[in-house]
Amino acid sequence: xxxxxxxxxxxxxxxxxxxxxxxxxxxxxxxxxxxxxxxxxxxxxxxxxxxxxxxxxxxxxxxxxxxxxxxxxxxxxxxxxxxxxxxxxxxxxxxxxxxxxxxxxxxxxxxxxxxxxxxxxxxxxxxxxxxxxxxxxxxxxxxxxxxxxxxxxxxxxxxxxxxxxxxxxxxxxxxxxxxxxxxxxxxxxxxxxxxxxxxxxxxxxxxxxxxxxxxxxxxxxxxxxxxxxxxxxxxxxxxxxxxxxxxxxxxxxxxxxxxxxxxxxxxxxxxxxxxxxxxxxxxxxxxxxxxxxxxxxxxxxxxxxxxxxxxxxxxxxxxxxxxxxxxxxxxxxxxxxxxxxxxxxxxxxxxxxxxxxxxxxxxxxxxxxxxxxxxxxxxxxxxxxxxxxxxxxxxxxxxxxxxxxxxxxxxxxxxxxxxxxxx
Amino acid sequence: xxxxxxxxxxxxxxxxxxxxxxxxxxxxxxxxxxxxxxxxxxxxxxxxxxxxxxxxxxxxxxxxxxxxxxxxxxxxxxxxxxxxxxxxxxxxxxxxxxxxxxxxxxxxxxxxxxxxxxxxxxxxxxxxxxxxxxxxxxxxxxxxxxxxxxxxxxxxxxxxxxxxxxxxxxxxxxxxxxxxxxxxxxxxxxxxxxxxxxxxxxxxxxxxxxxxxxxxxxxxxxxxxxxxxxxxxxxxxxxxxxxxxxxxxxxxxxxxxxxxxxxxxxxxxxxxxxxxxxxxxxxxxxxxxxxxxxxxxxxxxxx
Numbered sequence: 001x002x003x004x005x006x007x008x009x010x011x012x013x014x015x016x017x018x019x020x021x022x023x024x025x026x027x028x029x030x031x032x033x034x035x036x037x038x039x040x041x042x043x044x045x046x047x048x049x050x051x052x053x054x055x056x057x058x059x060x061x062x063x064x065x066x067x068x069x070x071x072x073x074x075x076x077x078x079x080x081x082x083x084x085x086x087x088x089x090x091x092x093x094x095x096x097x098x099x100x101x102x103x104x105x106x107x108x109x110x111x112x113x114x115x116x117x118x119x120x121x122x123x124x125x126x127x128x129x130x131x132x133x134x135x136x137x138x139x140x141x142x143x144x145x146x147x148x149x150x151x152x153x154x155x156x157x158x159x160x161x162x163x164x165x166x167x168x169x170x171x172x173x174x175x176x177x178x179x180x181x182x183x184x185x186x187x188x189x190x191x192x193x194x195x196x197x198x199x200x201x202x203x204x205x206x207x208x209x210x211x212x213x214x215x216x217x218x219x220x221x222x223x224x225x226x227x228x229x230x231x232x233x234x235x236x237x238x239x240x241x242x243x244x245x246x247x248x249x250x251x252x253x254x255x256x257x258x259x260x261x262x263x264x265x266x267x268x269x270x271x272x273x274x275x276x277x278x279x280x281x282x283x284x285x286x287x288x289x290x291x292x293x294x295x296x297x298x299x300x301x302x303x304x305x306x307x308x309x310x311x312x313x314x315x316x317x318x319x320x321x322x323x324x325x326x327x328x329x330x331x332x333x334x335x336x337x338x339x340x341x342x343x344x345x346x347x348x349x350x351x352x353x354x355x356x357x358x359x360x361x362x363x364x365x366x367x368x369x370x371x372x373x374x375x376x377x378x379x380x381x382x383x384x385x386x387x388x389x390x391x392x393x394x395x396x397x398x399x400x401x402x403x404x405x406x407x408x409x410x411x412x413x414x415x416x417x418x419x420x421x422x423x
Numbered sequence: 424x425x426x427x428x429x430x431x432x433x434x435x436x437x438x439x440x441x442x443x444x445x446x447x448x449x450x451x452x453x454x455x456x457x458x459x460x461x462x463x464x465x466x467x468x469x470x471x472x473x474x475x476x477x478x479x480x481x482x483x484x485x486x487x488x489x490x491x492x493x494x495x496x497x498x499x500x501x502x503x504x505x506x507x508x509x510x511x512x513x514x515x516x517x518x519x520x521x522x523x524x525x526x527x528x529x530x531x532x533x534x535x536x537x538x539x540x541x542x543x544x545x546x547x548x549x550x551x552x553x554x555x556x557x558x559x560x561x562x563x564x565x566x567x568x569x570x571x572x573x574x575x576x577x578x579x580x581x582x583x584x585x586x587x588x589x590x591x592x593x594x595x596x597x598x599x600x601x602x603x604x605x606x607x608x609x610x611x612x613x614x615x616x617x618x619x620x621x622x623x624x625x626x627x628x629x630x631x632x633x634x635x636x637x638x639x640x641x642x643x644x645x646x647x648x649x650x651x652x653x654x655x656x657x658x659x660x661x662x663x664x665x666x667x668x669x670x671x672x673x674x675x676x677x678x679x680x681x682x683x684x685x686x687x688x689x690x691x692x693x694x695x696x697x698x699x700x701x702x703x704x705x706x707x708x709x710x711x712x713x714x715x716x717x718x719x720x721x722x723x724x725x726x
Contacts, residue, residue: 360569
């Protein structure tokens with residue numbers, strides 16, 4: 001009905017009326033609007049659900065990476081002094097505010113939290129806060145000298161600069177830390193010391209490893225997908241089970257079996273020693289390093305490469321290759337110039353999917369990666385569960401999320417989310 | 424793929440090399456999964472084949488690790504195996520408790536994900552759906568966003584709302600993770616759905632609800648069931664979110680495995696892994712049968 005209305009000249013449509021006397025155009029528009037609303041109503045419950053259990057939590061994480069009011073909430077007087085005296089050196093009033101705040105913090109037992117917050121910026125200063133808070137009740141004016149008597153580190157300019165920047169509840173400190181940068185007391189944006197530059201290295205390592213894994217998956221997946229595509233249906237669906245079974249098997253099971261295989265006393269090393277390829281004393285160290293991560297993750301992600309490749313290769317008619325051969329192309333030229341270009345959509349789909357999944361992997365690197373084979377996700381988990389620097393974890397997670405969303409957008413552009421298939 | 428008759432010797436060599444390579448890759452895919460099955464019957468606490476196992480000496484094999492799955496965490500593992508012993512297993516054995524938790528959480532999150540997801544897929548596959556691409560992108564994103572990010576976000580959200588350390592919290596989170604799979608499988612099934620059947624049903628006087636249950640539902644059921652299985656497996660295999668937002672109460676099988684691998688690694692893990700492999704073989708078979716049934720059903724409807 002909509003088509004016929006669109007085909008007619010507008011004035012005729014305007015003249016036509018429904019039996020109850022309304023203009024046809026209006027009635028049609030209303031019917032279409034109703035259909036749209038009906039479709040939307042079906043989706044709304046799920047959309048609301050995902051909003052609540054997924055989008056809002058991630059939004060909260062984003063805000064967590066920028067907001068940290070540990071200092072301003074627990075050190076109100078000093079925060080006020082920072083606000084009133086922008087750029088000033090700490091004077092007697094500042095030290096008085098510090099002592100008052102530390103007394104209150106001691107009552108509320110929050111001096112540890114404040115110390116930890118500053119410790120992120122200036123390592124080794126947490127004890128300064130706890131020690132001074134413990135003695136805060138006994139500190140008499142003049143405050144400046146008394147506080148410096150407790151510890152002369154209170155005169156450090158970088159400490160005061162760190163406190164000033166921590167006093168602002170909205171801070172980019174954690175992003176600076178996540179990029180291995182810091183602001184010097186002079187207000188310059190500089191790289192952190194060499195030994196504390198870990199996150200850039202980790203991001204680079206994550207992307208390099210993910211690229212290596214994607215490449216390996218492509219190299220291993222391409223021939224298999226091709227074989228599945230050219231075999232007769234019956235044989236192909238039998239072989240496809242060998243691809244789908246790993247896909248359906250628990251991730252932890254697959255990681256466990258790789259731990260069993262790769263260990264120093266594991267199946268692979270034992271076999272090699274038994275065959276005499278290796279001496280008993282120089283067993284390969286395949287686990288707790290990058291080799292372990294690459295091998296196990298390639299195995300785990302390989303089905304995600306094979307399945308999209310296979311679904312594209314299935315649709316390539318063999319007659320093109322035959323035509324090329326009959327025109328005198330060698331089999332290599334036929335493969336390179338005729339076959340591979342037709343598989344590019346599949347390569348794109350598989351490669352981006354594997355790369356996206358690899359960049360965010362956590363479990364497998366945590367179990368087989370050791371110190372050199374862990375990825376950015378493992379560092380996020382470390383800050384969430386062990387160092388408890390949640391804001392830094394949130395900042396790192398936000399940066400990873402941004403990278404993944406860009407890739408997701410590229411995937412949607414190239415493949416289209418609607419074309420994602422499972423099994 | 425038969426080798427063409429005009430193939431040169433070099434091409435013949437390449438052809439067989441290629442088949443060999445494919446065979447090796449299939450071996451790489453499947454061997455790591457199968458290798459743990461015999462190892463789980465190891466009589467010794469080793470993760471490799473002992474000499475006795477290789478010579479098929481019955482002494483090299485045992486069921487002790489499977490037995491350990493039952494006895495681990497029991498109050499009186501040494502008691503005679505009568506009714507009260509089994510009651511003790513049911514109440515206290517760590518792995519049995521974990522299995523119960525996994526099934527409870529998996530069941531409810533699957534129900535939630537499947538019902539909401541199917542409803543949304545019905546809306547998404549209507550041609551008049553507005554902002555289809557954007558909404559689809561949002562609904563699929565839990566599958567794309569790294570699990571550690573989801574877990575981190577949920578941790579902040581749940582600590583603020585008091586859902587942390589509760590079954591409800593874990594169930595909601597797992598449902599979210601399962602939704603993309605339901606959406607993908609059900610929309611794929613609906614893509615081949617013939618809309619004229621709905622019109623035919625309406626023209627014969629059936630209301631939308633009756634049309635759904637009598638016409639659409641039977642045709643899309645295979646897709647819905649395989650979506651539900653995907654959602655269940657997602658929940659059944661999920662460990663990171665449970666680690667972040669669950670307490671000791673919500674100990675699931677993957678979490679128990681994770682602890683086992685990190686702390687007291689023993690071949691019991693391999694026994695669990697073997698059981699899980701058997702479960703996944705069963706699930707894969709079910710999904711394959713459903714897919715074939717769905718194709719047959721769709722083959723009948725004129726498109």
